Structure formats: C-alpha cells, structure tokens
Amino acid sequence: MIERQRRTKILATLGPATDPPGVLDELFRAGVNVVRLNFSHGDPSGQARRAAAVRAAAQRAGAEVGILADLPGPKIRIERFAEGKVVLKAGARFDLVANANAPAGDVSQVGVSYLGLPGDVTHGDTLLLDDGLMQLRVEQVEGERIITTVLNDGVLSDRKGLNKLGGGLSLGALTERDKELIAIVAEIGVDFIAVSFCRNAEDMNEARRIAREHGSDAALVSKIERTEAIENLAEIVEASDVVMVARGDLGVEIGDAELPGLQKKIIRESLARNRVVITATQMLQSMVDNPIPTRAEVLDVANAVIDGTDAVMLSAETAAGSYPVKAVEAMARICLGAEKQFETDTDFEKAPRDLARADQAIAMAAMFLTEHIGVRAIVAMTESGGTARYLSRFRARAPVYAFSRHDGARRRMAMMRDVFPIAFDSRGLAPREAAREAMRCLYDRKLLSEGDRIIFTSGDHMEKHGATNTLRLLQIGMQGQAEGLGEL
Template identity: 70%
Template sequence: MAALLRRTKILATLGPATDAPGVLESIIAAGVDVVRLNFSFGDPDSHRARAEAVREAGHRLGREVGILVDLPGPKIRIGHFVDGKVHLTAGDRFDLLARADAAPGTAAEVGVSYLGLPGDVAPGDVLLIDDGMMHLRVTSVDGQRIATEVLNDGELSDRKGLNKQGGGLSLDALTEHDADLIKVAAQMGVDFIAVSFCRTAADMHKARRLARAAGSDAYLVAKIERAEAIENLNEIIDASDVVMVARGDLGVEIGDAELPGQQKKIIRESLARHRVVITATQMLHSMVESPIPTRAEVLDVANAVIDGTDAVMLSAESAIGRFPVRAVEALARICLGAERQFDHDTDFEAAPRNLQRADQAIAMAAMFVSEHIGVRAIIAITESGGTAGFLSRYRSPVPIFGLSWHPGTRRKMALMRGVIPLDFDSRGMDTRDAVHNGVRRLFDADLLAVDERIIFTSGDEMELRGATNTMRLLRVDETGNAEILGGL
C-alpha cells in the first residue's frame, strides 16, 4: 500500500478558528473526514457559507468530506444577569424563575428558559449548571419559583446550561426551532443530522420523517446525552444510522463515575447492531489553549479507538481553539498509534447468526476470507454505502475501498471506520467491466500493486441499492488488471 491508512475517522467542529484564511483546507489536509456545523450558534447564512467552503476545499484536495449538522435541541439555560455574572456561596438560597418575563438575574435569582421546569423537579433534586460546575439542591417549588440551596462556591454567568442529576426532564427532543433547522439542513444538502437530547426511538423516527419530508436523505445521528437515553439505548440505536456518545451532558446527568462504562457500552451495542458510532466531547480539550495534548487525553482517545469507535470528534478545540490544525494532527497521530496496538483478529463466533440480507452475508464472508488467506484490500462497489458499512463492522487491518458514483454515498462512507470512499461510476457496466475498471482505478492511484490479492464485492445489477450478492478473490496482474482467483 502506498501510504499508511488511518482507520478511525475524525470530525472537527467549524467555528471562528476555522474561518481564518487557509485553516479549513489545512485541517482537511491534516485528516478531517467530516465537519460539524453546530446550529446552536450562528445563523443559517453563516452555516451555508461554511458548508460551501467545505465542498470547495474538499474538491481542491480531492477528498470526500461529509457535513454533519448538530441541532440545538431543548437545551435548558439560565437567563442573563444584570452584571453578566454573579458569585454564589455554598449554603446561600438561590431561586430559579420559570417565567418568560423574568427580570435580569441577581445573586438571589435568575430566570430559566424551560417554563415547565417546576413540574419536573421536587425537593431534594440536584440541579447542575454550567456542565456541573455549580450544584443546587431544590428545597421547595412554589408555582413558577424553584427555591434551591447552593452546594458549592462558584461564579455563574449568562446563559449557562442546566441539567437535572439523574435525568427526568420531560422536554421533547425536537423543538419547533429544530424542525425549521432540519429544513435548512435539507436545503444545504448535508450528509448527517444530529438529534440532541433524544430520549426514545420515537424521537429519532420523528426526526427522520421531518428530514425526508424536507427532501433530505441524510443519515440520522442519535446523540446519547440523557439518562433516559441509556435506559432506551438499544431501541434508539436501531432507529438511528449513527450514534454519538455525547459525553458532556451525559456525564453531567449520570455522573463521572458512570460515564466510562456507559461509553464502552454505547460503542459495543452500536457496533453489534451495525451502526456507526462517534465518541465526542473534550477529547483534546487542553488544546483549546495548548499546542500539545495531555497524556490523559491521549489515553482517552486511544481507549475509544481500541474499543472500536468509528470516529472521534473535536468541538471547541477546532471551533474556537488556538491550535485547530495541531489538534487534528494530534488526533490523527493518536488514532494511528492506537490502531497499531489492538488485536485485529475478528471473533467470528460472536458474529450475528441468521443474517437476512445478502449484502450482510457477503460482508461477513469477505472478512472471514480476508483474515484466513490474507488480502491487501477489500473493494466494494456500492450504491448506498450499505455493504461498506457492514464490512466496517468487523475489526480488521484490511482497508475497505468504497466505490460509488454518488457523492452523497461517498460522503456518508467518510464516517465509517476503515472505509476509504472513491469516485467510481459503474453505471452501464456489466459485472466483468466493473471488476476490471474498479481494480484499475485503485492501481492507477497507487493504492494497489502487482501480485497483491484483493476481495471484490458487487451486485449483478450495478445500480440497485442493497443488491450486493457476489464476492470475488482477485490478483492484480502485471498490467494492473484483475485476475480472478475464485468467487461466490
């Protein structure tokens, strides 16, 4: 192989730091596979401009770069303070007012954005503000006023987020504003739409209906960041295309001690159910200000990679950090190092039985053959990206080349672990021509060499979704063409 290929994919959040001249192209060149547009900040016009810049930069660099839109969801925030911030002391009383006309806050009280909060809390509940930096214990609820006792000294400033320890807030995952933003995302032609604070599969089904009604075929991403989502994890995974371990709010709700185990569980269950999974939040948070990560961050990223995550994500590190390019470079370096450490053997005894789809069976067979006879690569001609996705569920050092004529399919494959998407138009070709031209495509790009063995999967019909039903074992001959060694 001409170059060492990183299997774990990298997402980077765009923001002011990536708007600087040359930075966007530099982070893509450094290894970004998918960019995140955080719709909690900015306006549709600024997001459209960034999306257009991503498409242009990817085209210049010859890279397939996906775009993920992150919906705001029902984030609960406190209001503004008269002086922008207050200092609270443990033992003080501090009230939350669930009123739309609440006055600017003081050290005695502040408004909250969720007017239904009094109905979701009771004396003894603990509320967490600013990602858990401030703890408040509810002492009484009187109409729209929630009286609390401050549990720790600290400073509180405008518009900080609020969570309830242990979960239990009854807000719907999708607000009317989210529904409007899904239409914006559809108009932009984004590849992924992330649903914040989902609680059940119904939230994901609703988001999918809204996206399809708006004309979007984007993959739906379930952000697991509520305690209730953990209780309904498998049904949410099944209703989604991609799952994100959103460790910020999730850690606040379930507690730091529970977070590592739940992260591993979410990754494990997502892979078992054939879903792409992203690990996110504070992966390299020190690099917002520092040019190098801490050792603890290196270990955190590496452990997620070893656990099998498809992708790792940068948030503030790339959006507002001082060293966005270095952060991407560090993430790529850590991922490659971690991938060299784990055992590549797939446990086929643990693989699913009674497969109902031909493309799933072909993917499993391809991985079995690749490990037992040794091949240099697996090539999958795919209309929808489904076969490449199934192949990527099996841990293997063999790179998977996903060949598709459809740009949207290629950008979706950019998020799949171990899959390298390439432009290849097989429309109108018979199977034999598709095999030879596909192999030649990789040979001419110096991705294959003479005498290397490869596995090639395709369908009898080149333009049908889910039609993969054939696997061939090939050798690259002296002219760069495919010599068939065997097939199913």
C-alpha cells in the same frame, strides 16, 4: 511498500478559528473526514456559508468530506443576570424562576428557559449548572418559582446550561426551532443530522420523517446525552444511522464515575446493531490553548479507538481554539498509533446467524476470507454505502475501498471506520469490467501492487440498491490487471 492508512475517522467542528482563508484546506490535508456545523451557535446563514466553503475546499483537495448539522435541541439554560454574573455562596438561597418575563437575575434569583421545570423537580433533587460547576439542592416548588440552596461557592454567569442529576426532565428532543432548522439543513444539503438530547426511538423517527419530507437523505445521528437515552439505548440505536457518545451533558447527568463504562457500552451496542458510532466531547480539550495534548488526552482518544469507535470528534479545539490544524494532526497521530497497537481478531462465533440480506452475508464472507487467507484490500461496488457499512462493522485487517457514483453516499461513508470512498461510475459496466477498472484505479493510485490479492464484492445489477450478491477473489497482475482466483 504501501503506507499504512488511518482507519478511524476525524470529525472537526467549524467555528471562528476555521473561517480564515486557507484553514479548511489545511484541515483537510491534516486528515479531517467530516465537519460539524453546530447550530447552537451563530445563525443559519453563516453555517450555510461554511457548508459552501467546505464543499469548495473538499473539491480542491480531492477529498470526500461529509457535513454534519448538529441541532441545538432543548438545552435548558438559565437566563441573563443584570450584571452579567454573580458570586454565589454555599448555603445561600437561590431561586429559579420559570417565567418568560422574569426580571434580570441577581444574587437571589434568575430566570430559566424551560418553563416546565417546576413540574419536573421536587424536594431533594440536585440541579447542576455550568456543566456541574455550580450545584443547587431543591428545597420546594412554589408555582413558577423553584427555591434552592446553593451547595458550593462559585461564579455563575449568563445563559449557562442546567441539568438535573439522574435525569428525568420531560421535555422532548425536537423543539419547534429544531424542526425549522431541519428544513434549512435539508436545503443546505448536509450529509448527517444530529438530534440532541434524544430520549427514545420516536424522537429519532420524528426527525427522520421531517428530514425526508424536506427532501433530505441525510443520515440521522442520535446524541446519547440523557439518562433516559441510556434506559432506551437499544431502541434509539436501532432507529439511528449513527450514534454519538456525547460525553458532556451525559457526564453531568449520570456522574463522571459512570461515564467510562457507559461509553464502552454505547460503542458495543452500536457495533452490534451495525451502526456507525462517534466518540465526542473534550477529547483534546487542552489544545484549545496549547499546541500539544496531555498524556491523559492521548490515552482517552486511543482507548476510544481500541474500543472500536468509527470516529472521534473535536469541538472547541477546532471551532474556537488557537491550534485547530495542530489538533487535527495530533488526533490523526494518536488514532494511527492506537490502530498499530492491537491486532484485529474478529470473533465469528459471536457474529449474527440470522442474516436477512444477501449483502450482509457477502460482507461476513468477505471478513472471514480476510481473516483466513490474507488479502491486501476489500473492494466494494456500492450504490448507497450499505455494503461498506456492513463490511466496516467487522474490524478487518484489510481496508475497504468503496466505489460509488453517488456523492451523498460517498460522503456518508466518510464517517465509517476502515472505509475509503472513491468516486466511480459503474453504469454500463458488467461486474467483471467494473472489477478491472476498479483494480486499475487502485493500482494507479499506488494503493495496490502487483501480486496483491483482493476481495471484490458487487451485484449482478450494478445500479440497484442493496443488490450485492457476489464475492470474487482476485489478484493484481502486471500493470494492475485483475486476475480471477475464485468466485462465490
């Protein structure tokens, strides 16, 4: 019997915990599909070395592993304290100074990195520091100085993040540093570029323009972590290739109570617009220090899987935690367990009727047949991965094996739920010859058995992007031979 494959993909952040020799090999064996390079930390040369190590380890493992470069974005932070930290008391005055030459902070004041902050706040606003652990109420603004009252006792240390409750900060998503980094990650050859704190479609369009100018064909990832992004969600999703539910800063800005519903809304909106979606932030946070997750974390990951997310992400758990490999193993177990607990039941009544492309129509037909006649797998010949993406938007019972000759396309497909990319050069082959070779490949890998029925999609012109226009129903014969049952 063929072993069940995990459909949901795992994205793991790299860092000091993954740098020792052999750790990447273990992570890939444990099930990592995409790695994240967080450019908020470390220097670009160090991240480039990690990217090279990923490519080498993936080749050793025979795995298609994508690389995501996460841009820092306009993260607002307080500056440094003279003593490294201060203890603040509720009711005390504490000033934020928007001046590049502000003195080192003390118990009465500290500088801020965003010099435009005084123009974005007013009396009564609540400012949240250190992921909301410290709260300040704005009393008044005097030039570059924001006078606040501390709302709770706590310790505040250097370079902690700052958010405004309810959003409303006017700074753009792409800083000058981000634009420089896009050129660097294009040179590295990453497969995904994540735009932090995007506000609208134009932020994504600008990042795409810069990436293409530097020769990168990376997929663009919008990180939904600002109130403004929720207000402009539809246009941001439309302008993105991948959407990330970035629950850290989003939860701080909108409040914890609103976060679960918004997570589900973002996933639904992404799937409805045929976009890949990642759920991220503190999914197995306790595993930074512990070898097993909490039951609450297990339920959190499982619920994201059941909601339809393509990928789940590990951050500090793998980048700086004590158990990076165990965290991936736990994530894989949870995903597989959640996938077993519910039956796929695609509602074709809600499927789009105004399909503009032949490959979209073929994908929908393949999903319909999968639901109603029972097939072991869907096999898609694809150049760019577009057909595989459409197939993956309908949660089918059958896995999608996506055959492509392009390394970048296969690595981008590594993020898509239900899709398993396979290297295959179809040049010079007619569609029927390609089908026979693909069936033989899957049979030899013990992914198909004699008697299995499969759906095969391809185009009349095998090397043309977006040309999928044919669907065939095949059955695996003796020794992996493909036997035709029908064609659409």
